[in-house]
Amino acid sequence: MCGIVGCILKDKKAAPILLDCVRRLEYRGYDSVGIATSSSSINIKKDSGKIDEVHEKLQLDELPGKVGIAHVRWATHGLPTRENAHPHTDCDNKIVLVHNGIIENYQELKDQLQEEGHHFRSDTDTEVIAHLVEKQMDGGNDFEEAVRGATQKIKGSYALAIIHADYPDTIIGVRKESPLILGVGDDDYFLASDVPAILEETNRVIYLDDDDIFIIRSDGIIIKDVNGHIKEKNIDVINWGPEMAQKGGYDHFMIKEIHEQPEAVRNTLSELDEIEKTVKNFSKINRLCFVACGTSYHAAMVGKYLFEELVGLPVDLALASEFEFSAGALRPDTLVIFITQSGETADTMKAMELAKGKSETLAIVNVMGSRATREADHVIYTRAGPEIGVAATKTYVSQLTCIYLLAACMARDNAILDELGKVPDYMTTVLEQEDFIKEISPQYRDAQDFFFIGRGFSYPTAMEGALKLKEITYIHGEGYAAGELKHGPLALISEGVPVVAVVPPGKSHDRTMGNVKEVKARGARVIGLGSQMDTNLRSESHDMMGLDDAISELISPLVYVVPLQLLAYYISVERGINPDQPKNLAKCVTVV
Structure with a gap:
């Protein structure tokens, strides 16, 4: 829900770049915004409200320094107030962090830390992490060791980016069950919750796995696993430009994305060859189960009707948040199809964990490199491009297109493929x-x-x-x-x-x-x-x-x-x- 960005720049101030980046994360939903930079000291500006309102009041882009982190918050623990806005700090305001996710055992940790003398300023679960890092460093650990030690104490999901006054050229972060990517420029380095945030700066990204810890310095990026071993990671090149994540003359992203649906369907139809290859793996499948949330669940409902009519297989539907209550019926001859636009949807990913090892898993997803693409046995990509509007439109019809292609291939029904080829033109007529x-x-x-x-x-x-x-x-x-x-x-x-x-x-x-x-x-x-x-x-x-x-x-x-x-x-x-x-x-x- 929340959005995170961070950067280490060679020749430019971080704050103006961070402000532009968090503006491109507004679609994730938020109620407050904050920026912290590191120069000769830690500098923080934050408040509740819309980005432009807070910027007008605080001039967020005037913070000094070439290193910084920023955040847009969607309230979970504590009201949307200045005190609860990110970034959060330790007792001495030396450790500063932003966080997306939920810390499930935060109250237990907070009570313990308060007994030890730590002073809390917010009602959030996030602030606990800053004090845990502080405690680790007070115990003699360096910055990296302290972050690793702190994350071993917390339960839940988190994407973290942390700076420290004594390490002015360093950002350390961790990902677990919450999206976070790294961006690689010529001499600049970035992190973000989602690609559109940093696409104006670079189209070269590194996708992180769960429990990856990264250290960004001015001379590069190091990524390590939970045990501290260095990991080699590929750099992926994003094949759509920043203009695709802009309004392009429309009043809103939503209406722009509604008009992009014919093209989204055409692009997704080009996945036919890949889907035909995928279908060859399913000769022993006797049952399907669709798992999804929200709009994706409605695509799954269409899938149930479609597969039962065309393919003749029994099909179950499950809301991802309810899947744990029916996972006991999974069998090796079941194909579980997970539909998720982002590939990071928390309920859907938890459901996938339950299915892995019991049944074949297939993800229908729009975001390459996302968690779902790495954990599913098989992947089908929708080709919707970036969707900024919160209400799904072009990603929905792209999901449907994938489902239709999958059903047509499994049923060996070329007539359906012919009909699908006409859909973009039908859509264009509707838009008239x-x-x-x-x-x-x-x-x-x-x-x-x-x-x-x-x-x-x-x-x-x-x-x-x-x-x-x-x-x-x-x-x-x-x-x-x-x-x-x-x-x-x-x-x-x-x-x-x-x-x-x-x-x-x-x-x-x-x-x-x-x-x-x-x-x-x-x-x-x-x-x-x-x-x-x-x-x-x-x-x-x-x-x-x-x-x-x-x-x-x-x-x-x-x-x-x-x-x-x-x-x-x-x-x-x-x-x-x-x-x-x-x-x-x-x-x-x-x-x-």
Whole structure:
């Protein structure tokens, strides 16, 4: 959730670079910001609030020194206040650190340290680490040994970057179950939670493994394992430029990324050859299990319908946070497919740990070098490029594309591949209706509740449409299998309540139309989403979003989600909300 950056520069001040870098991490969600630099002394500026607000008040870029660390915080332990903002220090303000993750045993450690005379200034779990390093150094250890000793005392997940007043040209850090990468420039060195933060400075990165400890100095980087042995690591070159992580003339990243979906699908379709090679490993697979969170879970729902229909394999679905309660049924002939945009999602990674050694594991992931790519038995990459908006759009359709390709290869169904090739053009046609969706969105700005209904392949689309609405408009939205209306939700339909009906042509059409009539008879305002040739749906809808009649029910999830994304986006804008940074949410959920 939080964002970390750090740098050691040869000829430039660190603070202005750090400020630019943390601005590029705003999408991760945050409520406070802070920077610390090392020169002849340690210098810290931090406060709660948005980056530009804090910068206007404190002039964050005016700190001296060529070495520094910075942080944007998403509150977990303690309110979003100046005292709880990172960086945090030890008793003597000599040891300064930033942290992403959760220290599970912090209260026990804090109580012990306070008994020993350590003075705490915040309510955070992070500050414990600074005092543990201080204690280790008071015991005679050098900086590196103290950091290693401190991390052996803590339980939980952490990405750490630490500076010390007595080591002015050094940054030491550790990664465990929380994303952290290193950047290598010509004479400058960087660290960050995510690639976009440092992409303006370098496209050469080193991906860290769990329990790696790194020491950055002005003359280079050393990486060691938990036992202190030096590790040789590859430098990977990022193949997308910083302009891909910029708005490019759009008002928000979200609308830019919605428009990038045709290209994202085209790029992901190019993975067909790799997927065909991967499928050759699955001749003994008799069962599938999808594991995911949030939007990725809705992609998994489509996968269940798809594999059961095309491949004939039984498929289970599991929310990653619930997977531990069903992991006992794993068998060697089961393929567990983990879907994660970042490859670092905490719940998903914990679920993968449970599956490893019991079943074959496959990760569908957007970020090369991420933890999921290193731990899964097999990997399929989506080719969405960087996604900055918190609400997933192009990563969702890229995940779906991978799932469709995987199913088509396992089923040896070339007809599906032909249909998939048309999806980018279908999406482009949908995007041409943007003005109409923008035009109708003010009617729904003040809605209190929204319902989304669909059957079969349209049920996950309804779920995803509801999630997008909730995430960025703060309107209560629910997605339902249309046939479930009679079993409870119909009691909530009253005069004027918007109901989005996802009704593509196909075998679910007629029964879903019966549900549309049910909600309309009870006063609902129906927003129809179906074929432009569907006169029946048009007659029952107050507003109708008509799509190409050639889009089959089977591939409709890839296309029908686009107008729902646009609807949520424009309602969010009408309500004066920044859709890129919804409250209480973050792009990469790295704590459980």
